[in-house]
Amino acid sequence: MGIVSPGFSGRRRTGAPELPPGQYLTEDFPVLSAGPTPRVARDAWEFTITTEAGVRHRWDWTAFRALPAERFTVDLHCVTKWSKLGTAWEGVSLDTLFADVESTAEYALAHSYGGYTTNLPVQDLLDGQAWIAFRYDGEELNAEHGGPARLLVPHLYLWKSAKWVRGLQLLDADEPGFWETAGYHDYGDPWREQRYWGD
Ligand SMILES: Nc1nc2c(c(=O)[nH]1)N[C@H]1C(S)=C(S)[C@@H](COP(=O)(O)O)O[C@H]1N2
Numbered sequence: 468m469g470i471v472s473p474g475f476s477g478r479r480r481t482g483a484p485e486l487p488p489g490q491y492l493t494e495d496f497p498v499l500s501a502g503p504t505p506r507v508a509r510d511a512w513e514f515t516i517t518t519e520a521g522v523r524h525r526w527d528w529t530a531f532r533a534l535p536a537e538r539f540t541v542d543l544h545c546v547t548k549w550s551k552l553g554t555a556w557e558g559v560s561l562d563t564l565f566a567d568v569e570s571t572a573e574y575a576l577a578h579s580y581g582g583y584t585t586n587l588p589v590q591d592l593l594d595g596q597a598w599i600a601f602r603y604d605g606e607e608l609n610a611e612h613g614g615p616a617r618l619l620v621p622h623l624y625l626w627k628s629a630k631w632v633r634g635l636q637l638l639d640a641d642e643p644g645f646w647e648t649a650g651y652h653d654y655g656d657p658w659r660e661q662r663y664w665g666d
């Protein structure tokens with residue numbers, strides 16, 4: 468279904484570029500946060516998926532960590548033009564979290580501890596394209612990069628990967644999030660350079 472499988476460290480067909488247009492490579496891992504870093508204790512953490520009918524699926528940290536997790540290696544592309552290739556993560560696939568969710572909603576709004584929001588089509592969360600990640604580079608995900616756990620949707624610009632994620636709200640109508648309301652692109656495909664509204 469997805470055009471690009473993110474599970475293969477960004478290596479596409481031979482000869483295909485590794486960097487989306489307008490991006491440069493970085494080796495370090497910049498921290499980009501719109502506000503202060505929330506400190507969420509694991510025993511106070513929860514993740515919810517709320518359907519368009521108002522049905523709420525909820526995992527506390529123990530229930531979340533009891534789910535099957537995957538290791539995956541993906542490339543990250545920030546709209547401020549840095550890209551970092553081959554980042555290694557561990558997380559729970561959204562396919563696993565959606566397994567018992569009954570919904571026909573096409574849109575999702577991700578909500579974070581601290582108030583950040585970002586929207587994306589439900590379709591972009593499924594089929595091995597998105598995770599709730601809790602380990603980075605072999606370590607527990609630190610708070611600066613979104614720990615205890617963050618959404619990771621590497622085929623879209625990184626602002627879609629909500630740090631400190633606490634829930635997904637499923638919606639019949641698209642609802643822009645924090646950066647989308649501020650003029651960033653509604654979808655944010657780095658390969659089509661969809662940085663701003665109208666791109
Ligand atoms: N909750 C939350 N998530 C967020 C952000 C934020 O400010 N708050 N910034 C976004 C942006 S613009 C980017 S580029 C990435 C940065 O992730 P990093 O700090 O781990 O590099 O997180 C995204 N997710």
Ligand SMILES: [Mo]
Pocket residue numbers: 499545546547625626
């Ligand atoms: Mo960003």
